[in-house]
Amino acid sequence: xxxxxxxxxxxxxxxxxxxxxxxxxxxxxxxxxxxxxxxxxxxxxxxxxxxxxxxxxxxxxxxxxxxxxxxxxxxxxxxxxxxxxxxxxxxxxxxxxxxxxxxxxxxxxxxxxxxxxxxxxxxxx
Numbered sequence: 244x245x246x247x248x249x250x251x252x253x254x255x256x257x258x259x260x261x262x263x264x265x266x267x268x269x270x271x272x273x274x275x276x277x278x279x280x281x282x283x284x285x286x287x288x289x290x291x292x293x294x295x296x297x298x299x300x301x302x303x304x305x306x307x308x309x310x311x312x313x314x315x316x317x318x319x320x321x322x323x324x325x326x327x328x329x330x331x332x333x334x335x336x337x338x339x340x341x342x343x344x345x346x347x348x349x350x351x352x353x354x355x356x357x358x359x360x361x362x363x364x365x366x367x368x
Contacts (some may be wrong), residue, residue, distance in 0.1 A: 248256075264272050 260272070261269055
């Protein structure tokens with residue numbers, strides 16, 4: 244606490260305090276000084292803790308703000324849209340333009356010819 248005070252300086256201060264205050268009141272004075280030092284340390288510790296809490300709170304506020312910005316901007320929305328389009332769209336497209344809708348209804352396949360009872364195997368294609 245007192246880096247410049249040597250033992251001889253401290254002894255001199257104690258002798259002066261003993262002479263000025265007296266041997267009867269010296270323990271009371273030392274006790275009061277100890278209480279004041281303890282109170283000062285407590286106040287400094289409380290100040291440091293409140294300062295740390297304010298710094299932590301400001302960091303949390305910044306993180307909340309960044310998180311809200313990320314939720315609002317959705318930086319991966321374009322990637323999500325491209326992936327869903329790829330998954331739901333055709334696998335391979337050779338045409339640059341989609342085909343124009345035709346006015347004719349699509350043809351239904353004709354039913355297959357029945358196999359005659361004498362032939363067990365169908366004709367080769």
